[in-house]
Amino acid sequence: MREGLREEGLRMAVMVAGSLVLGAVVNGVRSDSVPWEYEPKAQRMSRELARVGIKEGETREVAAGAIELGEFAGMVREKSVLVIDARAPLFYRMGHVAGAINLPREGFASFLERSGLLGKDKSRAVVVYCQSETCEDSRMVAESLRRVGFTSVRVFREGWRRWLESGEPVEKPS
Amino acid sequence: MKARGGVDWMVVVSRLVFSGVFVWAGWGKLRDPLAFADSVAAFRMLPHPVFVSLVALGVPVLEWMTAVLLWVPRWHRAARWVMTGLFALFAVALSVAQVRGLEIDCGCFGSGEPTKWSVPLAWGRAVGLLGWAIWYGWRVRGRSADQ
Incomplete structure (x- = not known):
């Protein structure tokens, strides 16, 4: 036994x-x-920022700078806003807010460099979204964009799920 | 519920379900190991980041290994214990998360989107599977996997 x-x-x-x-x-x-040795998301984001020359402290979630659906949808229709999709590329490719650029948290620096955003007008209005209210990536990406110099960054906290429910314009691969 | 040939179909079906659950769960975690590590870290139960990495690397492979070894006679009993241990571990971790009121994604079948129901649902699933695994262990006690 x-x-x-x-x-x-x-x-x-x-x-x-x-x-x-x-x-x-x-x-x-x-x-x-x-x-x-596992690195928390905020530390990984800091490393990404260091790659584009931003070196101080950790990137933390931010509570301020939210935008509601109505105002956001209006800005998208008028094309007066730079829309950033902070979800993983796979989800972006499945569909995103019309005109949105993919800038996910993982690999932020590479995506930022490839997007050409660093050379654009940094005073332009920017709105970042991710999947829904419970995902934190949009807030982390928004804070990172502020730290690379963008002065008017807001978060659409309700995210892709709410956008899709609202019937607002989306782009999907053909 | 044994057929004439001596095969206990309830045991076979249970084993198929357990193997399927482990293959599915392991695949979900292996697809995006960093997201699974984030899920493990969100439980805030492990004392050092090295343990988070070890769990993220080891658990998906252990799940696949268990799924296979449940069908190998010489390893069946050990795989059964590991399976029950894994379900018990998941149930305890999810109970702690529930008590703490954490709104997290359990990472059980790969990363997903946390909602207020994520933890209670995952807890219910883990407890259900644990109960089933205990019943299975009782049912097959003293038998090998080919019976």
Whole structure:
């Protein structure tokens, strides 16, 4: 009985240890690997900002600068706002607010450089959104845009879900 | 509910469901390991960031391994214990999150969008699966996987 338990315990230990080793091997070969010491989102965002020359402190969520659906929709129709979609590229490609540029939290620096936004008028009105009220990415991206010099950045907190429900114009790949 | 050949279909169906759940859950986590690490960190239960990384790397592979080994006679019993342990661990973590009132995505089947129902629903699912796993263990006690 005791021998059997020891054998099962050993097998369970092999399963757990084997999973860790295999997990580490898989992690070592993939491009989107997890660092051995996990970095919170805010720290990763700071690293992204450092790549575009902004080096002080952590990027934190911001509470101010929200915009409501009605005003946001009006600005989109008039094309008087730079719209930033802070969701992951996969979701952006599935559909986004008409005219929006994809600038996700992960890989922020690369996306920012590729977008050409750094060379544009930084006093222009910018609105950032992500999926819904519970996602924090829009606030983190908005704060990061402020730190790279954009002076009028607001967050559409209700996000893509509310936009879609409202029937406002969207762009989808053909 | 055994057929004439001695196969216990309730056990076979249970094992199929458990394996399916683990393959699906592992795939969801492996697709975006960093998002899963964010979900693990959101529980605020692990004392050091290294543990967050270890859980994010190890759990999806352990889920796949369990899904496979549930069908291997010599490893079936150990896989059963690991499966029950995983469900118990998820249920405890989600209970703590619920008590703390955290509005997070559990990351159980990959990253998703947290709502106020995410944690209670995931908790209910984990407790249900834990109960099923305990019943399964009782049902197959003393048997190997091919029975």
